[in-house]
Amino acid sequence: MARASLAARWGPAGSVAFELASGCPTATPVSDVDLVLELDAPLDVEAAAALYGELLQLPARADLLLETPRGALALAEYARGRAPLLVRTAEGPRLLHDPWAGAVAAD
DSSP, X not given: OOGGGSOSOEEEEHHHHHHHHHOOOXXXXXXXXXXXXXXXXXXXXXXXXXXXXHHHTSSSOXXXXXXXXXXXXXXXXXXXXXXXXXXEETTEEEEESOTTTTOOOOO
16 A cells, blocks of 8 residues: 555544643543544545555554545445445535545645
8 A cells, every 4th residue: 555645634533632732641541543534535445445454453443534525434434335425524424425526625
């Protein structure tokens, strides 16, 4: 997998991000690591499945949320390669076949 082709806009979310930002201890040894990856262009489903497989090999549970121009969805769901996908949008959850279709990416 070409790791460099994944956007440079990613980072932690959830309790780990809160702890990093606030200095207040919130993550525990059993906490999962929530990550967000912002993607303006579609991620190939095979690459998503490979990335998901790599996350499963980590010593801690990691959940990755893909931020698309139309909303956010779980990498685990996208990597299955079956539509429709549950996408979290500003207007609420939507079932979409392509979370990138028809969206204009912000520069």
